[in-house]
Structures are given as structure tokens and as C-alpha cells.
Amino acid sequence: MSPEKKILDVLLNISNYVGSVMELDDILTTIVDQTAEAMNVPVCSIYLLEPEGEILLLRSTHGLNQGVVGKVRFQKGEGIPGWVVEHNQLLSLADGPGDSRFKPIPGSDEEAYMAYLCSPLRIQEEVIGCMTVRKREKYAFTESEIILFETICKQVAIVLEKSRLYFDKLDAEKKAIVSTSLSEIAHYIKNILQSMKGGSWFVENGLKQGNIEKAQNGWGLLRNSIRKISELVENMLNYSRPTNVNLERGNINALLVEIFNTVGETAQEKGIEIRPELAKNLPDIYFDWDRIHDAMLNLVTNAMDAIPDDREGLVVIRTWHNREKRRVVTEITDNGEGIPEENRERIFHLFFSTKGRRGTGIGLSVTKKIIEEHCGIIRLESEQGQGTSFIIELPVYEKKQMEQES
Numbered sequence: 416m417s418p419e420k421k422i423l424d425v426l427l428n429i430s431n432y433v434g435s436v437m438e439l440d441d442i443l444t445t446i447v448d449q450t451a452e453a454m455n456v457p458v459c460s461i462y463l464l465e466p467e468g469e470i471l472l473l474r475s476t477h478g479l480n481q482g483v484v485g486k487v488r489f490q491k492g493e494g495i496p497g498w499v500v501e502h503n504q505l506l507s508l509a510d511g512p513g514d515s516r517f518k519p520i521p522g523s524d525e526e527a528y529m530a531y532l533c534s535p536l537r538i539q540e541e542v543i544g545c546m547t548v549r550k551r552e553k554y555a556f557t558e559s560e561i562i563l564f565e566t567i568c569k570q571v572a573i574v575l576e577k578s579r580l581y582f583d584k585l586d587a588e589k590k591a592i593v594s595t596s597l598s599e600i601a602h603y604i605k606n607i608l609q610s611m612k613g614g615s616w617f618v619e620n621g622l623k624q625g626n627i628e629k630a631q632n633g634w635g636l637l638r639n640s641i642r643k644i645s646e647l648v649e650n651m652l653n654y655s656r657p658t659n660v661n662l663e664r665g666n667i668n669a670l671l672v673e674i675f676n677t678v679g680e681t682a683q684e685k686g687i688e689i690r691p692e693l694a695k696n697l698p699d700i701y702f703d704w705d706r707i708h709d710a711m712l713n714l715v716t717n718a719m720d721a722i723p724d725d726r727e728g729l730v731v732i733r734t735w736h737n738r739e740k741r742r743v744v745t746e747i748t749d750n751g752e753g754i755p756e757e758n759r760e761r762i763f764h765l766f767f768s769t770k771g772r773r774g775t776g777i778g779l780s781v782t783k784k785i786i787e788e789h790c791g792i793i794r795l796e797s798e799q800g801q802g803t804s805f806i807i808e809l810p811v812y813e814k815k816q817m818e819q820e821s
Contacts (some may be wrong), residue, residue: 687728721751
């Protein structure tokens, strides 16, 4: 590959990170690696200003001791990086350590490098940090090398600004969700406590009067409220806990049969038929049994809840193999009321519920999170008054996964 093509590829690769949802540190690591290669240097580092705007922090490096990343700090104006940021000016030195502005980084191994090129990272006139490249020998960077480095730094600054804007927006959205969630949780718990208060009154008065039937009715209210609190806590834990899936080879049909046996008695009490239509010779998938079990069980119980009491209920659990996509597909269909069109886009949103006081709006959010943890897809199809289908696609267990395990 020609040097010109190589440089263009690096610039294109860096520009592709504009609007990326990757974590910033991962983006920076890739950028310093690619810049070092494009500039033909052994060391490339990025320093960013802390929010207060007075401290430069080493955020990523290629070639120096990785142990100093996130620990090295320069005051604005201190060392070569600090000088460049304070003066908003590129600095090219054939002998960096010989310059009076040079301040060595203890434990970084940078003493072995002489040539020093440092450029500010700026958005318009606002400096947000700087980027450096180093060579072992004393060396005067050429004009074309300096222009290339400045061009790379401009691209990097754009990537950093877009990343900051994206994560600021994400942070604001998360704060709004937390605020709404706390309000919804408080309201839901308040309703449960009100029910528990009524249940305890029935129990207390029933026992005082020797009326066992009244006490039993009160205990039924208490037991139902305890179940709701338990489900709320479990769903919140499932939603908030870090991704930690224990992937093992298995067959989704076996898991669905277990769910069928779990809900069978409840379905019979409600007058609902659970009809399994499971494909034979279904290929294995790679999944966390407990996590996928929780997700599928939630979908099946939701399907049962969606069926009105005055309707002869039917829930069909169907599986098949999509060979073209190399995915195992599970479809859970009910003959309930269906989901209104205006709600279908919001059905997986946290704390959005179509069950009124009977639901918290966490279950489907948790289910979607679990499916996506397994590189899967979940979608729905619904028709008002006719029912709803949830379709889950999970990757087939590939031979290469077997080789990685062994």
C-alpha cells in the first residue's frame, strides 16, 4: 500500500468514529494506534483537559508504559503538552528532552525518545487537549509530516466533540429516565402499600372477631402484594445489574418445555391453552439458561395476562430454524386484545406498561436487555383485538464457538 493510500485510510478510519457509540477510551486507543502507524513513529499519546479546564490528563498512549494512562497530569502551561494547550500552538522539536519546557513523566519510559511533535486538539478556538508523537532519534519533522499530523488532530478533535455531545445527550436522557422511574416506582409501591394496609386490616379484624374467612381474604391481599414487591425488586435487579452472561451450548426447545410445565397449572386455572409447536431437529444455540429462561417466561406470562377473562385463551409457543440468517427463532403468540399502534414503539421502554396498576413496565425492558446481551433480536407484531406475537431471534451455535471452548 502506498504512503498516500495509507494516510487516506487512517483519516477515513478516524472520521468514521464521528457519531460512534463506542466508549471514548476505546476510540482513543484505536486512534493512537492508527496515528502511530500513519506517522511512522513508535509513540503517540492523547491528553485531554479535565472539566475544570486547568488539568491535562493522559487518556491514551501507544508505545509508552500503559501503567501511566489516567495517572499523568500536567497543569495548563506545564511541560510541553501544557505549553501547547495554553498557547494553542503546535510545537515541533528535534530534541524534546533538551527543551526547557520538557518535563519527564516518571515511569513512562519516554526518556528513550528524542523528537517531539505536539499539536493542540481544538474545536474552532476552544482547545480541548493535545496529541503528541515521538521518535527515538533526534529528528526534525518535515513540513508534510507536520501538515499530516495537524490534519489528523483536526479529525480527532471532531470525533472527541461529537462523542462528548453524544454522551452528554445520553446522560441527560438517563437522568430524565431516572427521574421518571423514581416517580413511577414510588407510585407503584404506594399502591401496593395501600393494598397491604387493607389486607392487614382484614387480617387483624378477622382474628379479633374470630372470623377466619375474613382473615383469609386479608391474607390473600397481603400475599398478592408481597408477590408484586418481590417481582418489582427482581426486575429492577435484572435491569440494573452488569452484563454477566454464562454462555453454554443448549437447545431452546428444552427450555421452552420447562416453561410450558411451569405455567401449565396457572394456564389451566385461567382457562388458557398453551400450545407448543416446536420444530424438530432444531440446532443448538449459545445462551445463558437462567437469563433466557427469565426472558421467555416473562413473555409467556405477559401473553397469558393479555387475554381477557371472558375469552377462550390460546398461547402458541412456536420455534423454527432460519437457515438464511443462521438463527433460531421463537415466536410467542396470544389471542388477546393486541397492542394499540401508538404504544408499539414504546412497549420496550423502561416503566411503560399497558397493564395499568397490574404492571411495573420493567419486565419487557429486562427481556429486551437479555436478548440483546445474547446478540439476539426481539420484535413484535400485533393487531388490535386479534392478539400479539413476540418474535425472538438468537444466533445458531457455530462450529467456531466449539473450537474456542476447547
